[in-house]
Amino acid sequence: MIKFQILLSTPPTKNFFVNTNFIPRKSSNKLNESDLPKMNINFDISFFHLPCILMHIDILDYMKESTIILDSKIRMQRYDFRGDPIYENLYPKNETIELNSTYCGSCFSLKSGCCNSCHEILHLFKSKSRILPAIASIDQCVAGYSMTRLFQMLNESCRIHGSITTKQHPGYILMEPGKIIKNSSIYNKLNISFNNLNLSHKINHFSFGSQIYDEQSALDNTIEIQEKQGKMKTFYFIKIVPIGMDGVSFTYSSSSFQSYRNENSKNLPSILLKYDISPISAIDVYNFTFYHFISQFIEIVGGIYAIAAFIDLFSAACLHLCHKDDDLLKLL
Numbered sequence: 001m002i003k004f005q006i007l008l009s010t011p012p013t014k015n016f017f018v019n020t021n022f023i024p025r026k027s028s029n030k031l032n033e034s035d036l037p038k039m040n041i042n043f044d045i046s047f048f049h050l051p052c053i054l055m056h057i058d059i060l061d062y063m064k065e066s067t068i069i070l071d072s073k074i075r076m077q078r079y080d081f082r083g084d085p086i087y088e089n090l091y092p093k094n095e096t097i098e099l100n101s102t103y104c105g106s107c108f109s110l111k112s113g114c115c116n117s118c119h120e121i122l123h124l125f126k127s128k129s130r131i132l133p134a135i136a137s138i139d140q141c142v143a144g145y146s147m148t149r150l151f152q153m154l155n156e157s158c159r160i161h162g163s164i165t166t167k168q169h170p171g172y173i174l175m176e177p178g179k180i181i182k183n184s185s186i187y188n189k190l191n192i193s194f195n196n197l198n199l200s201h202k203i204n205h206f207s208f209g210s211q212i213y214d215e216q217s218a219l220d221n222t223i224e225i226q227e228k229q230g231k232m233k234t235f236y237f238i239k240i241v242p243i244g245m246d247g248v249s250f251t252y253s254s255s256s257f258q259s260y261r262n263e264n265s266k267n268l269p270s271i272l273l274k275y276d277i278s279p280i281s282a283i284d285v286y287n288f289t290f291y292h293f294i295s296q297f298i299e300i301v302g303g304i305y306a307i308a309a310f311i312d313l314f315s316a317a318c319l320h321l322c323h324k325d326d327d328l329l330k331l332l
Helices: 002-008 118-127 147-153 290-331
Strands: 013-018 038-047 055-061 071-079 157-167 171-177 201-208 222-224 232-243 249-260 270-277 280-285
Touching (some): 038 171
Parallel strands (some): 232 280
Antiparallel strands (some): 013 280, 171 270, 201 222
16 A cells, blocks of 8 residues: 555655754753664775874864774784784783783773783773774783784785764764874884875775665765875765664765865874764655645546557457458458
């Protein structure tokens, strides 16, 4: 019955409305951020010249502070200089730090005390719904590799893909090569100059809400090439529009620009995706009325009658010709 109604109805029209059902408020009529609905951010980005051990991703709120991530599934795929995938685990299984009374590993301000193993750091960040900083900035994890192995890993490239669940409010996605920790000297040991890093990248896929890879999104297959040496920063400005009334489907538009930081700037080269959610939602409305049903039903019946009449006339003409041929054969 539903298919029959859709068949007979006119094409849907796009309507826009403010969906106040998804704007939780306190008794003082102020926005209640703690009850905001959830939203998935899906991404798949390839960095052509940056290794996974330097990559760091973070989700910031509109005040550019790290926000709480409700759930995250982020994978980093390593590639060698030939472009072939490397299936070795990014995190070392064994740490070679020799524990003694003077060593106290950083816990990255997530808890007091010392964190003296890579496994402990991984568990701590996961329990706090935080994304790990760059592996090269975690002394406890770097200790599991030799310096020779770390130098070899600098020639790799990296693909970051996965999804993050956060609240539906404006924010930023920050991707940068490293997050310098004061007590970490690995960057100096590896002779890494942030002015010489190349942030050329390709956004294979980027979407919000329901992960539908069959549909082309605005940033899909976007390639950004670093054209000169320096601390490149790429800004993407994204405007999200909810679709429907369920709060799980979205579309978006985007724009971007590229610039370079001053050589003396202490900020790192980075990719910043700023997203904002429109309060106006879009919905398809089927303008189905009884008048449309009657008019289209009559059109269908009339079409069937016309086809039947044509078939009847055609059959009669064929039978008439057959009778003429029979009469001609009898005369012969």
